[in-house]
Amino acid sequence: xxxxxxxxxxxxxxxxxxxxxxxxxxxxxxxxxxxxxxxxxxxxxxxxxxxxxxxxxxxxxxxxxxxxxxxxxxxxxxxxxxxxxxxxxxxxxxxxxxxxxxxxxxxxxxxxxxxxxxxxxxxxxxxxxxxxxxxxxxxxxxxxxxxxxxxxxxxxxxxxxxxxxxxxxxxxxxxxxxxxxxxxxxxxxxxxxxxxxxxxxxxxxxxxxxxxxxxxxxxxxxxxxxxxxxxxxxxxxxxxxxxxxxxxxxxxxxxxxxxxxxxxxxxxxxxxxxxxxxxxxxxxxxxxxxxxxxxxxxxxxxxxxxxxxxxxxxxxxxxxxxxxxxxxxxxxxxxxxxxxxxxxxxxxxxxxxxxxxxx
Amino acid sequence: xxxxxxxxxxxxxxxxxxxxxxxxxxxxxxxxxxxxxxxxxxxxxxxxxxxxxxxxxxxxxxxxxxxxxxxxxxxxxxxxxxxxxxxxxxxxxxxxxxxxxxxxxxxxxxxxxxxxxxxxxxxxxxxxxxxxxxxxxxxxxxxxxxxxxxxxxxxxxxxxxxxxxxxxxxxxxxxxxxxxxxxxxxxxxxxxxxxxxxxxxxxxxxxxxxxxxxxxxxxxxxxxxxxxxxxxxxxxxxxxxxxxxxxxxxxxxxxxxxxxxxxxxxxxxxxxxxxxxxxxxxxxxxxxxxxxxxxxxxxxxxxxxxxxxxxxxxxxxxxxxxxxxxxxxxxxxxxxxxxxxxxxxxxxxxxxxxxxxxx
Numbered sequence: 001x002x003x004x005x006x007x008x009x010x011x012x013x014x015x016x017x018x019x020x021x022x023x024x025x026x027x028x029x030x031x032x033x034x035x036x037x038x039x040x041x042x043x044x045x046x047x048x049x050x051x052x053x054x055x056x057x058x059x060x061x062x063x064x065x066x067x068x069x070x071x072x073x074x075x076x077x078x079x080x081x082x083x084x085x086x087x088x089x090x091x092x093x094x095x096x097x098x099x100x101x102x103x104x105x106x107x108x109x110x111x112x113x114x115x116x117x118x119x120x121x122x123x124x125x126x127x128x129x130x131x132x133x134x135x136x137x138x139x140x141x142x143x144x145x146x147x148x149x150x151x152x153x154x155x156x157x158x159x160x161x162x163x164x165x166x167x168x169x170x171x172x173x174x175x176x177x178x179x180x181x182x183x184x185x186x187x188x189x190x191x192x193x194x195x196x197x198x199x200x201x202x203x204x205x206x207x208x209x210x211x212x213x214x215x216x217x218x219x220x221x222x223x224x225x226x227x228x229x230x231x232x233x234x235x236x237x238x239x240x241x242x243x244x245x246x247x248x249x250x251x252x253x254x255x256x257x258x259x260x261x262x263x264x265x266x267x268x269x270x271x272x273x274x275x276x277x278x279x280x281x282x283x284x285x286x287x288x289x290x291x292x293x294x295x296x297x298x299x300x301x302x303x304x305x306x307x308x309x310x311x312x313x314x315x316x317x318x319x320x321x322x323x324x325x326x327x328x329x330x331x332x333x334x335x336x337x338x339x340x341x342x343x344x345x346x347x348x349x350x351x352x353x354x355x356x357x358x359x
Numbered sequence: 360x361x362x363x364x365x366x367x368x369x370x371x372x373x374x375x376x377x378x379x380x381x382x383x384x385x386x387x388x389x390x391x392x393x394x395x396x397x398x399x400x401x402x403x404x405x406x407x408x409x410x411x412x413x414x415x416x417x418x419x420x421x422x423x424x425x426x427x428x429x430x431x432x433x434x435x436x437x438x439x440x441x442x443x444x445x446x447x448x449x450x451x452x453x454x455x456x457x458x459x460x461x462x463x464x465x466x467x468x469x470x471x472x473x474x475x476x477x478x479x480x481x482x483x484x485x486x487x488x489x490x491x492x493x494x495x496x497x498x499x500x501x502x503x504x505x506x507x508x509x510x511x512x513x514x515x516x517x518x519x520x521x522x523x524x525x526x527x528x529x530x531x532x533x534x535x536x537x538x539x540x541x542x543x544x545x546x547x548x549x550x551x552x553x554x555x556x557x558x559x560x561x562x563x564x565x566x567x568x569x570x571x572x573x574x575x576x577x578x579x580x581x582x583x584x585x586x587x588x589x590x591x592x593x594x595x596x597x598x599x600x601x602x603x604x605x606x607x608x609x610x611x612x613x614x615x616x617x618x619x620x621x622x623x624x625x626x627x628x629x630x631x632x633x634x635x636x637x638x639x640x641x642x643x644x645x646x647x648x649x650x651x652x653x654x655x656x657x658x659x660x661x662x663x664x665x666x667x668x669x670x671x672x673x674x675x676x677x678x679x680x681x682x683x684x685x686x687x688x689x690x691x692x693x694x695x696x697x698x699x700x701x702x703x704x705x706x707x708x709x710x711x712x713x714x715x716x717x718x
Contacts, residue, residue: 076710083707168709175707224586226617255617258585258610309701312708320712321680342668348442348534349671350527351435353679 042074046081052119052181054153064172065158079172082179089178090292091185093199095225096209101235102188105209105275107143110186112281114151118184121177122146124157125170125189125199153182164319167198171312174202200228201308204301205288211236212245227259231269231287238274245272264300266291330359401433405440411478411540413512423531424517438531441538448537449651450544452558454584455568460594461547464568464634466502469545471640473510477543480536481505483516484529484548484558512541523678526557530671533561559587560667563660564647570595571604586618590628590646597633604631623659625650689718 048056060082063075096102110120122143146152158169174185187203189195200206208229226232232252237245252270262268269287273280295301325331338352347355404422407415419441422434455461469479481502505511517528533544546562548554559565567588585591591611596604611629621627628646632639654660684690697711706714 076707076713079707080710083704172707172709224583225619227583227586251613252617254610255614258614260584306702309704309708310698313698313701313711316708316712317684317715318677318681320716321684322677325676325680339669339672342672343665345442345668348435348438348531349668349675350531351439352672353675354435356676357679 042077046078049180057180060176061173064169079175082175089183091203093187093203093206095189095196100209100211101275102209103143106186107146108275108278108281110146110152112285113184114149119151119182120184121153121182122186123155125166125195126157171202196225205230205291208232210234212241212248229268233271233273235273235275237272238277264295265298334359401436405437408539416539419535420532423528438534441534448542450562452546452562452565454548454555459568459570460634461568462502464594465545466505467634467637467640469505469511471644472543473508478510478541479543480512480541481545482514484525484554485516530561555584564589564650567591569593571600571607588627592630592632594632594634596631597636623654693718
């Protein structure tokens with residue numbers, strides 16, 4: 001904090017060298033000063049992020065999350081600057097139903113990583129967090145050790161906006177964290193709705209956390225998630241659970257055998273962990289490392305990132321076109337009317353669209 | 360054909376009763392006549408479709424597939440009329456790699472259905488058909504018996520357009536077939552690209568056809584398809600294949616156990632068939648019937664159709680917005696430029712979109 005303040009001050013006194021007008025209009029002088037200060041502070045914020053200043057990083061993310069047009073403009077400048085400074089990193093998505101032990105797993109895995117001199121950022125994609133309260137990362141005390149670790153940065157999910165908004169903000173937050181020197185980005189999400197698909201679209205490695213149970217392990221997990229997983233971790237494999245966890249491992253490995261090959265040429269693995277007892281964590285870390293080596297060697301790692309960026313671009317365009325179109329008052333009411341006609345089977349999709357466009 | 364011609368003639372001589380102008384300008388008279396003829400013929404075409412006239416149905420589909428603006432207008436009128444006449448039907452998607460025996464299966468299944476007094480329409484979604492030639496339905500001789508059956512209507516995939524276009528035209532073709540009294544619509548596709556996802560989005564029941572092999576049954580099948588399947592049929596379960604087919608059945612059933620429950624509350628089943636020897640076909644038919652009963656009872660059947668129609672509507676809007684935006688010359692070149700910047704990591708998706716919209 002102190003460091004960043006220093007930068008701000010020196011930057012303010014040196015740069016541009018505009019001479020204040022001799023006008024007696026104090027408010028005009030204030031305006032110019034304010035303008036200069038805000039401009040400098042964006043630059044110094046970027047500088048601070050590059051230096052790994054956590055406070056500046058947090059402020060940058062707050063700007064990204066803001067809906068204020070001035071902040072949006074500032075945030076865009078910061079994100080663009082950070083893009084250029086992106087370091088080599090790995091982005092890991094972690095999903096699982098509530099109770100699978102995501103926080104405990106991240107606590108153990110994060111600790112392992114920092115011991116290997118890694119810098120870890122923990123983010124969350126959970127648009128419902130503002131509503132459901134007790135959700136992931138809301139309670140930082142669940143990651144006691146990590147919170148106090150200077151090489152770990154934890155940031156809860158942006159709230160009060162829809163999934164698309166959270167996704168965009170998380171993508172930009174990743175770039176800022178990477179610019180700040182974090183080389184391992186963990187993105188946590190609960191396996192509900194479309195969350196995990198969205199997280200999958202922004203990570204290099206996707207990890208599904210499960211618990212061994214009495215055959216109902218899949219309860220609450222949406223169809224399609226298993227096919228996205230680069231690894232399935234059966235957590236809480238300790239005490240009385242060990243036997244069923246081992247059984248589940250065999251069965252999952254068998255089931256995975258029936259899935260077609262992944263584009264990455266990677267064969268998803270099933271591992272056992274007890275995050276609570278700190279068991280199996282090294283194996284997970286080594287597995288992810290071998291994935292990174294494998295996909296960097298065959299070029300998939302980079303190809304996937306480029307593809308993700310291109311998809312994100314196209315998605316941004318489509319979302320914006322749709323939002324601008326739908327926000328028009330005359331379209332809104334017609335849209336509802338046409339949807340009700342469709343539901344009653346009284347018009348075709350094509351005809352309904354035609355009606356909308358004739359407006 | 361004859362019947363439909365009769366309708367056209369009588370309609371022409373009776374309806375509207377416009378008196379031809381006494382002008383000596385023959386071309387003006389011709390124009391009016393032509394206009395009347397085309398107007399009447401759309402009405403009579405619709406009438407013919409309702410009566411189950413195969414020739415009128417084919418002509419209607421040809422209009423749907425046409426790119427001619429006049430035809431598009433006519434087609435829209437027909438589709439809208441057919442929407443109102445939609446009967447109770449079941450739409451079944453059938454996918455599988457080339458060689459899985461889709462044509463033979465459809466031949467056997469279609470024969471079984473017509474013996475049960477069903478009227479069967481066989482459509483295809485295969486945008487590549489015009490390129491790859493030897494693809495599905497291109498060779499009708501593979502469905503020898505069905506082709507000659509008066510209660511069966513076979514129509515190859517629309518060609519020369521992209522998947523989105525084929526999807527729209529197939530959806531509209533389904534409506535026409537149903538209006539013409541076909542109660543079982545089979546939609547065939549090869550399990551490549553996005554085809555099967557698109558087919559899945561327009562059917563009530565989705566069937567994956569496989570062959571038992573030496574553990575490489577999944578070759579060529581994309582990840583994600585198995586999760587879409589309401590049933591997996593292991594075909595060619597005859598002769599030397601029987602043992603491996605039975606083994607595959609057990610393994611698949613086990614693998615399916617690991618998939619989360621479907622929204623329909625339906626548990627996907629694995630069945631064996633030998634379409635060539637006409638074995639197991641009745642079991643498939645009964646399975647699909649029990650799916651229909653099950654989902655009609657719990658309301659899923661209707662909910663799914665309404666959801667599909669609503670999705671299709673939103674998709675139509677988005678596609679149109681995107682196409683109109685992208686077709687502008689200044690956007691086209693800027694788009695390419697921004698994509699190349701993204702690929703080089705020199706801009707963010709959001710910033711690139713901003714540049715595009717400022718044009």
